[in-house]
Amino acid sequence: MSVKTGKRTIRLTNKIGIISTAGVAGHKESDGPLADYFDSTYNDDMLGQSSWEKAESRLQTDAARLALNKVNLSTDDIDVILAGDLLNQCISSTFGLRSLGIPYLGQYGACSTMAQTMLIASLLTDSGACRRAMAVTSSHFCSAERQFRLPIEYGGQRTPTAQWTVTGAGAAVIDNSGSGSLIKEVTIGKITDYKIKDANNMGAAMAPAAADTIMSFLDDSKTTPSDYDLVLTGDLGFIGSELLIKILHREGIDISSVHNDCGKMIFDRDRQDVHAGGSGCGCCGSVFCSYIAGKLKKHELNNILFIATGALMSPTSSQQGESIPGIAHLLHIVSGIS
Amino acid sequence: MSVKTGKRTIRLTNKIGIISTAGVAGHKESDGPLADYFDSTYNDDMLGQSSWEKAESRLQTDAARLALNKVNLSTDDIDVILAGDLLNQCISSTFGLRSLGIPYLGQYGACSTMAQTMLIASLLTDSGACRRAMAVTSSHFCSAERQFRLPIEYGGQRTPTAQWTVTGAGAAVIDNSGSGSLIKEVTIGKITDYKIKDANNMGAAMAPAAADTIMSFLDDSKTTPSDYDLVLTGDLGFIGSELLIKILHREGIDISSVHNDCGKMIFDRDRQDVHAGGSGCGCCGSVFCSYIAGKLKKHELNNILFIATGALMSPTSSQQGESIPGIAHLLHIVSGIS
Numbered sequence: 001m002s003v004k005t006g007k008r009t010i011r012l013t014n015k016i017g018i019i020s021t022a023g024v025a026g027h028k029e030s031d032g033p034l035a036d037y038f039d040s041t042y043n044d045d046m047l048g049q050s051s052w053e054k055a056e057s058r059l060q061t062d063a064a065r066l067a068l069n070k071v072n073l074s075t076d077d078i079d080v081i082l083a084g085d086l087l088n089q090c091i092s093s094t095f096g097l098r099s100l101g102i103p104y105l106g107q108y109g110a111c112s113t114m115a116q117t118m119l120i121a122s123l124l125t126d127s128g129a130c131r132r133a134m135a136v137t138s139s140h141f142c143s144a145e146r147q148f149r150l151p152i153e154y155g156g157q158r159t160p161t162a163q164w165t166v167t168g169a170g171a172a173v174i175d176n177s178g179s180g181s182l183i184k185e186v187t188i189g190k191i192t193d194y195k196i197k198d199a200n201n202m203g204a205a206m207a208p209a210a211a212d213t214i215m216s217f218l219d220d221s222k223t224t225p226s227d228y229d230l231v232l233t234g235d236l237g238f239i240g241s242e243l244l245i246k247i248l249h250r251e252g253i254d255i256s257s258v259h260n261d262c263g264k265m266i267f268d269r270d271r272q273d274v275h276a277g278g279s280g281c282g283c284c285g286s287v288f289c290s291y292i293a294g295k296l297k298k299h300e301l302n303n304i305l306f307i308a309t310g311a312l313m314s315p316t317s318s319q320q321g322e323s324i325p326g327i328a329h330l331l332h333i334v335s336g337i338s
Numbered sequence: 339m340s341v342k343t344g345k346r347t348i349r350l351t352n353k354i355g356i357i358s359t360a361g362v363a364g365h366k367e368s369d370g371p372l373a374d375y376f377d378s379t380y381n382d383d384m385l386g387q388s389s390w391e392k393a394e395s396r397l398q399t400d401a402a403r404l405a406l407n408k409v410n411l412s413t414d415d416i417d418v419i420l421a422g423d424l425l426n427q428c429i430s431s432t433f434g435l436r437s438l439g440i441p442y443l444g445q446y447g448a449c450s451t452m453a454q455t456m457l458i459a460s461l462l463t464d465s466g467a468c469r470r471a472m473a474v475t476s477s478h479f480c481s482a483e484r485q486f487r488l489p490i491e492y493g494g495q496r497t498p499t500a501q502w503t504v505t506g507a508g509a510a511v512i513d514n515s516g517s518g519s520l521i522k523e524v525t526i527g528k529i530t531d532y533k534i535k536d537a538n539n540m541g542a543a544m545a546p547a548a549a550d551t552i553m554s555f556l557d558d559s560k561t562t563p564s565d566y567d568l569v570l571t572g573d574l575g576f577i578g579s580e581l582l583i584k585i586l587h588r589e590g591i592d593i594s595s596v597h598n599d600c601g602k603m604i605f606d607r608d609r610q611d612v613h614a615g616g617s618g619c620g621c622c623g624s625v626f627c628s629y630i631a632g633k634l635k636k637h638e639l640n641n642i643l644f645i646a647t648g649a650l651m652s653p654t655s656s657q658q659g660e661s662i663p664g665i666a667h668l669l670h671i672v673s674g675i676s
Contacts, residue, residue, distance in 0.1 A: 001339050002467035004417070008441055010467045051658050079342070080526055088426040089652035090446045091660075094529060098663055103346055103526035105454060106446035106650070106665075108428045116443060120458065127465030129340035129348045188418055188441035191432060312444070314427035320389050322429075325436055327444075 002126050006220025009187045012126040017180030017336055018118070018172050020073075022066035023290030024059055025266075025282075026141070026167025032267045037291040038168075039066050045142065045167050053091060056140035059169035059282065060085070060096030063289070064136050067171040075100045078173070079130030082117040084108050085138050085281050086165075087147060092138050096169075102134065110310030111206070111235050112189065113137040114170055114285040115329040121174045122183040122331070131175060138169035139280030148199070148315060161201035163237045163279035166266060170285025172293070178336075181296040185332040187217040191312060193325040199318050203240020203263075203276055206309035209326030210236060211247040213307055217330050218253065225255040230304040232292060233328075234262030234284025237277030238269065240309075262287035284308045302335045340464050344558025347525045350464040355518030355674055356456070357511050358411075360404035361628030362397055363604075363620075364479070364505025370605045375629040376506075377404050383480065383505050391429060394478035397507035397620065398423070398434030401627070402474050405509040413438045416511070417468030420455035422446050423476050423619050424503075425485060430476050434507075440472065448648030449544070449573050450527065451475040452508055452623040453667040459512045460521040460669070469513060476507035477618030486537070486653060499539035501575045501617035504604060508623025510631070516674075519634040523670040525555045529650060531663040537656050541578020541601075541614055544647035547664030548574060549585040551645055555668050556591065563593040568642040570630060571666075572600030572622025575615030576607065578647075600625035622646045634673045644669045 005011045022039040030041035040062055047055040047062075060083065068074065081100065083093040084107035093106060109116035117135030124130050142152055144165040150156040174183070192209035210233050218224060225231055236244055241261040248255055262284035263277035288306060295301040309328040318324070343349045360377040368379035378400055385393040385400075398421065406412065419438065421431040422445035431444060447454035455473030462468050480490055482503040488494040512521070530547035548571050556562060563569055574582055579599040586593055600622035601615035626644060633639040647666040656662070 002465050004466070004469070008417075053654055053658060079346075084444075084446060086427075087652070088654060089424075089448065089650065091650070091652045091655045094650040094663055095655065095660060098529045098531055101528055104529050104665060105458065105526060106422075106448075108422060108444040108446040110427065110444075120443065123462060123465060123467045127340050127461060127467070128342070129461045129465070130342070188443060190439055191436045191442050193436055312427065312429070312432040314425070314429045316391055316426060317429045317433065320391060322433060325432055327442060 002123055008216045009185050009220035011185050012122060012183060014126050014176050015178035016122045016126050016174060016176055016183045017178060019175055019180040020067045020071040020173040021289035021293040022063045023170045023286035024063045024168060025286045029166055029168055029266055032272060034266055034291050037294060039290060052140055052142040053087060056092040056138050056143050057096035059138045060092055060136050063169040063171035064097060064100060067173050075102050078102045078132050078134050080105060080124060081134040081136060082107050082120050083136040084113040086110060086144055110312055111279060111281050112308040112310030112327050112329050113281040114288055115306060115308030115331055118172055118331055119186045119329050122186060125174050125176050133174050136171045137281040137285040139165050139282035141165045141167045144280055158275055159200040161239050161276050163202055163263060163276045164274035165280035166278045166283035168282035168286030170289030172289055180336050182334050182336055183331055184334055187213050187330040189213045189327040189329045191325045191327055193323055195323040197323050202279060202311045203237045204243055205311050205324035206326035207236055207240045207243040207247060209328040210244050210307050210309045213328040213330045215251060225258050228258055228303050228305050229301045231255045231259045232304055232306050234308045235279040236261045236309060237263035237279060239276045296335045299335050304333050306331045306333055340461055346554045347523050347558035349523050350460060350521055352464050352514050353516035354460045354464050354512060354514055354521045355516060357513055357518040358405045358409040359510045359627035359631040360401045361508045361624035362401045362506060363624045367504055367506055367604055370610060372604055372629050375632060377628060390478055390480040391425060394430040394476050394481050395434035397476045398430055398474050401507040401509035402435060402438060405511050413440050416440045416470050416472050418443060418462060419472040420445050420458050421474040422451040424482055448650055449617060449619050450646040450648030450665050450667050451619045452626055453644060453646030453669055456510055456669055457524045457667050460524060463512050463514050471512050474509045475619040475623040477503050477620035478505045479503045482618055496613055497538040499577050499614050501540055501601060501614045502612035503618035504616045504621035506620035506624035508627030510627055518674050520672050520674055521669055522672055525551050525668040527551045527665040527667045529663045529665055531661055533661045535661050540617060540649045541575045542581055543649050543662035544664035545574055545578045545581040545585060547666040548582050548645050548647045551666040551668050553589060563596050566596055566641050566643050567639050569593045569597045570642055570644050572646045573617040574599045574647060575601035575617060577614045637673050640673045642671050644671055
């Protein structure tokens, strides 16, 4: 059973835990600062497949299977899988998870998908609708570039505000056994539109959504940023993160000392030429499900807010003059009993 | 609180009701057999907008607002909206529902979206995660044709197995007040792949998924098709429906006397030149949320299974030689207290 707390936050009343996670990442990501934390990395971003889209599907298959294997679970032990990605009609998820044979609810939250899938998985587990649920997402630099921007072969110049889509995936297994890091509360995001139209500055488009969700949660929970070890967003990158801090500062909220962003963490900005940082569902998917989940497990982090942000646009909507609405979903997670 | 019944079915323990619905439809649909049942129809399928995609967004806005108005609710009365559509990155939902300012969870279930959104909305309401939820979906013939098939202006020949994407939308408001038609049980679909590759025969691609979900539900609930007034699928059309009946017949299950399909109901096959019938999220969205919801309300239907089916493909996956996996989500709905 879940209980509404304040205006928008939902408190879970059972001990809903993230009992296993796996984060996998591509070649460039495995050359970055989090290289040692990923559960699997690939030298060849084709993953032995015949297309980038099929390679991205494979990232999801691998992340899902690794997360299950870590806790000796089979696909029959999972009642429902929630997954989504950036590709048209979410084909990475469909084809990546098809072989598992698990009841499936496809999600579309753009880069907010890791939080959205974990959020719904935690609520369905808390209610008894399922014993155990799984949340999965992915992105792939090459499949995203050609779909959203330009053919890779064109070698287009990237603007300084552009983020680098991460080749990676994350998978999390959630149940009500009381094990693992516990999901205490969640806040569902609203579609937030500050009329940003620059598709090469997603961070700016998504920062207002993150600010809105964080303010709602702090208000509902009557807490302040200093109550948390980490306020982790994904994936605002360098520009969006700065903007988020500024927006919240204007509202009298200072997250600067506890904030970090998956898009800032996954690459070495000085060395890896990624401009405004990492992005894509697989960015916070892989970072949360490897590095962050590990820190929670080892009690190096004990009380965090995880807010994944998404830009709800398509090339068609941008070509038709539409702005880029953002969304951000939040989970309040505490480390489990050691 | 929800309870798992059998292998895959979830029983809702509170009185979760569909308290309001609205179905809107385009010009061709308003010339069909269900014309009198739609809450709103449009003479111009552009709906006064500058693009088909924007027109499709408008269908969702209208359906959502109509469903709220019928029961004198404002957007503040809704805790979460679940919506999705067929367009890349689900832009009809984002831009159609942006103005409502309701916490939003984007869904991707292709043409199964009406059932998927209602299913999750009912579970979140049953658990207490929200007081009141909304489920919305849409499709538009012109935006779908140019994205999935050919430019409209090309005037391509349609194959006899092709279905006609419905211009329409459906919206349902779900809460735990005990009013309205009640959602008793739900079954989440599995990705089912019989290796169909013909993108002009979606009915055949989706029928095995419908069969799988129906068999699971009947098994879990220990009921037979004759226990129900109607086993309503959407949107298999004429060819997929025939195939579904055959697949189930082979398994010793006879649905022929209680089965109908939204894709068969929305157009007059003899007069409207739609080949294998209607399809698209907006087909069962508009049919369920107008005609069927009305029949439940008037007790002309009392005990039904609603199974919406989706084809989880994209033009890219088909171009890369992939088959078309299907999915089908089921709701068991009974008419409320009169």
